[in-house]
Every structure is written in structure tokens, then in C-alpha cells.
């Protein structure tokens with residue numbers, strides 16, 4: 495047993511994942527300490543999304559173990575629902591409920607899953623919308639918001655469950671360029687407030703500014719695991735240097 499406070503927030507050990515014959519995660523070992531911000535980089539198809547999805551068991555794994563805050567991932571049932579609630583996830587597409595207002599979207603899971611009283615969920619929901627800078631949009635429907643505002647609503651919705659960890663899978667990839675920063679700013683302040691975060695992104699500025707650590711994946715493996723400074727100035731592997739060459743020159 496580790497001493498309290500030293501248990502990593504996320505711990506993956508020897509994780510393998512296949513899609514049929516395709517070996518998409520190869521013996522992944524990854525520990526993310528509490529409060530750390532890890533940016534996951536890598537070429538398309540290298541397994542970044544799959545890695546994220548295994549952490550809240552949207553994808554089952556074929557071997558190895560995954561623990562969140564010292565708890566092994568349960569296979570199913572109530573225990574899995576509880577654990578999922580500890581792991582917030584924000585995707586490229588916002589997936590807000592189209593027929594519910596922004597505030598209702600944020601209140602929904604706390605009321606339905608956590609059993610929070612509606613008045614309390616409303617109060618906390620408004621505070622979260624304030625925090626992501628869209629309190630004035632609370633009573634609108636998602637379609638009435640810009641993409642950047644919708645993504646901030648999606649972040650507020652994930653935070654409403656008071657997660658221990660936030661996973662972001664290319665949260666700004668679907669946004670018009672002028673809206674990218676408003677979302678990255680929310681993520682940066684979340685990082686500063688001490689949230690444990692795993693972020694798949696192509697935003698190298700965010701990686702340099704907000705990440706404690708860069709994990710570079712290729713062909714289902716973690717090829718480099720280092721500081722942003724090290725990674726951007728002296729990546730060791732050929733594959734990482736090749737990736738950086740492409741991404742930094744476009």
C-alpha cells in the first residue's frame with residue numbers, strides 16, 4: 495500500500511487493447527499524480543482517444559489494470575457508474591442535449607445520478623457557468639450558442655459531477671480558430687486550480703504553457719514521457735521528431 499497522498503490519480507499498468515486483430519494499446523504504463531496536467535500527443539491513429547476512453551471504461555481493455563484514485567475500474571453496474579462520475583470527459587463534439595437549456599444541461603447529471611436537490615444543482619450549475627464565463631447564456635438552448643460557448647458549457651457540465659480527473663479529447667479541434675482560446679483559457683485556469691487532467695490536443699501553445707508533462711504516443715505505445723521543455727527542444731525518438739517537424743511547420 496502506498497501512503498495517503500502518494501496514490502496516483504490515474505494508474506495504468508500493462509494495459510493492452512485490441513480492436514479485432516488491431517493492437518491499439520500496447521502494454522501501456524502510465525501514472526498521473528494528483529494535480530498533474532498531462533498532454534497526450536501523437537499522430538492520427540496512434541491510440542490517444544482509445545487511451546482516454548479506457549480510463550472511464552467507455553472501452554473495455556484486454557489485459558492490464560487501470561485504477562482511478564487507487565480504485566480498480568469496476569467492470570459494470572453501480573460501481574462503474576460511480577467511478578465514471580469521478581472521471582469527467584470532454585470530447586471534440588459537445589454532445590449537449592439540444593432540447594434542454596444550458597443550465598438544464600449542467601444540472602441534469604447531478605440531479606439524476608448524484609441525487610442532488612434541484613435548487614442546489616441550479617445554484618452550483620450557475621456558479622459553474624459563471625466560472626466558464628457563460629452565466630449570461632444559462633437559459634439559452636445549445637444551438638443558440640457559439641461553438642466556443644457550447645464547449646465551455648460542456649466543460650461546466652462535466653465539472654458539475656465534481657470529478658477527480660478531467661479527460662479532454664481534442665476539445666478545440668471542431669472550433670473556429672477565434673474560439674479556441676476561450677476554451678483553452680478555461681482549461682488553463684482549471685489546471686491552475688489543481689485539477690488532474692489528461693488532455694489530447696494539437697494546441698502546442700497549451701502544451702507548453704499548461705502541461706506538467708507530455709506523453710507522446712505512436713502505434714499504440716508510449717514512446718516518450720517527459721516535460722514539455724524536453725519534448726519540444728530535444729525529443730529523443732525519431733518518431734517524435736518527425737511528428738514535431740510536421741506539426742510545427744504547418
Ligand SMILES: Nc1ncnc2c1ncn2[C@@H]1O[C@H](COP(=O)(O)OP(=O)(O)OP(=O)(O)O)[C@@H](O)[C@H]1O
Pocket residue numbers: 513516518536537538539540541542543544545
Ligand atoms: N471502435 C473501433 N473499432 C475498430 N477500430 C478502432 C475503433 N476505434 C479506433 N479504432 C482504431 O484504433 C486505432 C487508434 O484509434 P484512436 O482513435 O485511439 O487514435 P487517435 O490517436 O485518437 O487518432 P486521431 O488523432 O485521428 O484522433 C486506429 O487505428 C483506429 O482506426
Ligand SMILES: [Mg+2]
Pocket residue numbers: 542543544663
Ligand atoms: Mg482521437
